Amino acid sequence: MIGSDVLLRHLQKLGKEETSLIGSKQYTQSQIRIAERIVQDLRDDLEKASRKPKLSRRRAFIVILEELFYDMPEYPENLYLENIHRRASQRFEYMNRNIKTFTTPTEIHPKNPCKYYEDNGHGKARYRVALEHLVNGFDRYFQEPSAEASLKKIYRDIRLC
Numbered sequence: 001m002i003g004s005d006v007l008l009r010h011l012q013k014l015g016k017e018e019t020s021l022i023g024s025k026q027y028t029q030s031q032i033r034i035a036e037r038i039v040q041d042l043r044d045d046l047e048k049a050s051r052k053p054k055l056s057r058r059r060a061f062i063v064i065l066e067e068l069f070y071d072m073p074e075y076p077e078n079l080y081l082e083n084i085h086r087r088a089s090q091r092f093e094y095m096n097r098n099i100k101t102f103t104t105p106t107e108i109h110p111k112n113p114c115k116y117y118e119d120n121g122h123g124k125a126r127y128r129v130a131l132e133h134l135v136n137g138f139d140r141y142f143q144e145p146s147a148e149a150s151l152k153k154i155y156r157d158i159r160l161c
Contacts, residue, residue, distance in 0.1 A: 004043040011036045052093040053140055058102065059130050060088035062109045063141050070150035075105045113154060114161035124158065131155040
């Protein structure tokens with residue numbers, strides 16, 4: 001496959017001529033310039049798409065936990081954060097490298113956040129901000145569309161309690 005840089009250089013050479021013959025077809029200088037812009041735009045678009053989205057470690061873990069367990073009332077007992085970390089690392093680039101005091105999935109993304117944060121207003125506020133960011137960027141971060149309704153319900157509940 002020809003790289004975009006090689007293709008752009010070739011198009012730029014062709015664009016210097018008044019009319020260019022490619023294969024058996026003739027193209028004008030303006031058509032060549034349009035092709036250059038299209039190739040540059042495609043290259044930029046592909047570069048953006050190939051980058052991992054940046055998220056905090058907690059938000060990345062919430063995405064993975066919600067996608068895997070959105071329809072379950074409790075997390076499985078044999079669920080370890082190392083597995084969640086591995087999955088999140090494959091899909092996201094962490095904005096913060098340090099691992100906070102989260103040791104269990106429930107500390108990161110509780111199944112019943114109103115009850116979990118009942119006596120911890122500061123923790124609930126930080127959790128609400130994390131959810132708000134994910135709800136607003138759902139299409140960018142999530143691959144499981146069914147998790148959207150569950151996440152929005154949790155966000156709505158945490159705002160009201």
